[in-house]
Amino acid sequence: MGRITFNLNGSKVEVDASDELPLLYALRDELGLKATRFGCGDAACGACTVIVDGVARTSCDLPVSAVAGCRVETAEALDVDPAHPLLEAMLAHQAGQCGYCLSGIVMAAKAYLDAGGGDDRATIAQALDANLCRCGTHARILDAVEDAARRIAGGAA
Ligand code: FES
Ligand code: FES
Incomplete structure (x- = not known):
């Protein structure tokens, strides 16, 4: 458990979460942005795709700790x-x-x-x-x- 800070759609955000929490859940459940969707949960469908530092990434298999200090964009942007x-x-x-x-x-x-x-x-x-x-x-x-x-x-x- 720790405080993880990143840039989300142009604003700095912080979440208190375990390092392993998938970014998808941090976005939906901790930060309240519901556009990013759960599909397969196994990096196989793309429903959870976000952009991290300019690169499209699936967020169901990406630990939130991996985006510390990064620029994350979701469909809300x-x-x-x-x-x-x-x-x-x-x-x-x-x-x-x-x-x-x-x-x-x-x-x-x-x-x-x-x-x-x-x-x-x-x-x-x-x-x-x-x-x-x-x-x-x-x-x-x-x-x-x-x-x-x-x-x-x-x-x-
Ligand atoms: S939910 Fe299917 S790739 Fe993430
Ligand atoms: S899954 Fe229904 S519009 Fe693509």
Whole structure:
């Protein structure tokens, strides 16, 4: 048990937690941010994906102690005014059905776009390969990320 400090969506946060507590539970249960989802709990579905220091990571298998001093982003970071172009594109293309997978998918997509990724569909699909969508809305998700890349390139960001 110890106090762990990191930057969460631009603000410094502290949690009192065991070193082994998965970041997913620290986010949801200790910090009250519910966008990040539990899917498989075994690093196999991507529902819990967040961004740590610019890299998409599954948070169900990442101890909170491993992000001490790091910059962590969750899907809540996109819900700003004006909305992030990726969120605008996801809504415009209705890129989801039940929506359960989407928090993880948007974070994997954001990491891709933040790293300068463009609108090539095959490259986007590769970047999202670790994220499953049980509803099978992959085509609309890819449409949305392509659109987001074009919006960002066009100066919408
Ligand atoms: S819940 Fe973390 S990868 Fe599935
Ligand atoms: S929209 Fe339902 S799991 Fe992806």
